[in-house]
Amino acid sequence: MIKYIITTIFALVFSFNTFANTSWDDILNAKKAPQNWLTHHGSLDGHRFSGLDDINKKNVKKLKVAWTAMIGGIEGGGIWDHAGLEGTPIVEDGFMYVTDGWGSVYKFDATKNGKLVWKMNPDTDHDFPGAVTCCGINNRGVALIDNKVVSHTLDGRLIVTNKDSGEIEQEVQLADASIAEVITAAPLVVKNSAITGVAGAEYGIRGWLHSTNLADGSKNWRTYTIPAPDEPGGDTWKQGPEAHSKDAWMHGGGSTWVVGSYDPDLDVIYWGVGNPGPDWDNEYRPGDNLYSNSVLALDADSGKIKWYFQYTPNDPYDFDGVNEQTLVDAKIFGKKTKAVLHADRNGFAYALDRESGKFLWGTPFVKKLDWTAGLDKYTGRPLDYDPNKDVQRYVPSSSAFRAQPEATSCPGNMGGKNWPPTAYDPDRNMYYIPVIESCAMHVNVPQEKEWVAREFWLGGGPKMGPQITGSVTAMDVNSGKVVAKYDMDYPQLGGLVATKGGLVFSSHPDGTIVALDSDNLKELWAFETNTGVNAPPITFEAGGKQYVAILAGLGGAWPKWFVGSTPGLEKVQPGQTLYVFGL
């Protein structure tokens, strides 16, 4: 009888929640409702940590497929012969929201084995943006607020969809594909606004972050990541040998294609900024090239930059600093600190004081790093950075420049680590990093030709070098030391989630999904999807039962540009499946 009453109460509560709006309070308190996966990183601090522990070290071996769903949108467009799946599913009250590469949103009922509730197809232009997206046809997911599902499309729109009906309520054109601006990142909802990042540095865009008022679609603010000459930081873009390089800042890159994090106490948004352009010709753009390869701390209401920290000034390597920012209140060197963590393409993981931007520690998380001898322990600047020079060489044998057009660096241009997200376990104070263990060659081709819209703006390119492998690496946040590695034959191209059950879920790009022990990264469970996995796993609860979900479908830049350095990955076929596992 008691069981019957509890079940009835649960059903009533659940049924009530089905129709509930997503309030800002719900988002702020996402960790208190671990049955949901309410924001891109699970919570606004970017932890990708779930408080669920029904699936744990003791029973994870019994994990099996609960249900699957086929996702559409695999067709190609532009220069791409297929689209990929890189999205993070969002779950609220048993309903799951997933995107495909072309920005269609699918709402599944996870309590009914994934029955499709609705699909919203935004009718994305395939060929025009598809011809200029550097790194695949991708869309990394949605955000929820009120009765809205907020998403992006590759052709540059912000779409607001009614959560119940799946009908589009609002569309706002934000990015301009005629100058190669495209959008692949998920939006970040802060209060009643959606924050949008843009991609396109490889085509010489001037990067930005844009805040849209979700009430009426109007602009709250747009902050450019590359300052104009009369703005602070504008003097870090000097003229190079070519006359047209006096306007280098106008095509300076600084994309923002990975979603940021938000600290409600400080009312600050933290967002990584990508590489400067042209990528491989830093002689074209003497100076530190702010705010490329930096983290920006921005006032949420005005978009004003409060502070910045630059990881790789005057970058000659394509060490895109766009990766996610993880906000932790943790012991660092034994002292409780409000910090922001970041694992960069340049191979270093960083901890900064997130109130001031002060450098706390920086440690290599890759096995081999040779482009600089280390980081200055006070400033965090690369030790081989020369403040008296406008054009940086770092370790000269590692960087390509006009007098030395080829060179090899470790890590290579893909990192280190690329966009696939890290996870942070607050119980263990442990930072888990999906790693690309790589070296790659760089080729400098002087950027003598003026910028042309929709033409690559690279000043060279990468060249395949030695075979690239990968790992999942665990780092102790207190000390900034690597404490464990799970070695992989291929780079980790999907991202991670950590759980209170003592597990880290991860994937191999040739199709294996694995569960690792949070304490030592030993593999405890594996499942073979036999397609590429380029998306992060999440965990949630539906009908009182914990599940793990992940999209499987070959995507990203790797299949097109980098298979030459990962023999065997060329055999991986595109896919389009949502996997959900349960005990």
Place this chain on the structure above:
Amino acid sequence: MKINIILKVLFLVLMYNNAYSQPPKFDYGLSTYKKGNCMGCHKWHGDGGPGYGGAALSLRETGLDKEQLITIIECGRPGTNMPFFDKKAYVDDRCFGMKFSDFEGDDKNRPLQAKSFLNKRQIEAVVDFIINDLQGQKVSKDYCLKFFGKPTRSCEGL
């Protein structure tokens, strides 16, 4: 009234002719160009230039003849990002008299394998496509429409 009907019929005939006078023609060479990911580096327009695949040569400006193009596609260009598409390349000595064992320990020059192999028929078709549609020609609207298979904003302004 009669004139009106005649005009309407004439209009429909013209529309029909316009729509169907040049039906899209399947080009095995173009299809192979896409399948082989040639466009990844040489671009959809074939003019090459810098890219994530490296600085690819222009197939519109290339002076290579048919036999030379076939050799480069079959064997790639060791030391560059141009991969080999022949399954047997460097397994036996058909490519420049060299085998994989000749490149051991030489990461800089080792031949790179293509994403997918092409057979002899496919390689010849893609070479014919390069010679007939790219070599010595400027990018045109007709070519753009042929590549994308339908009108797209990418072809505007050509």
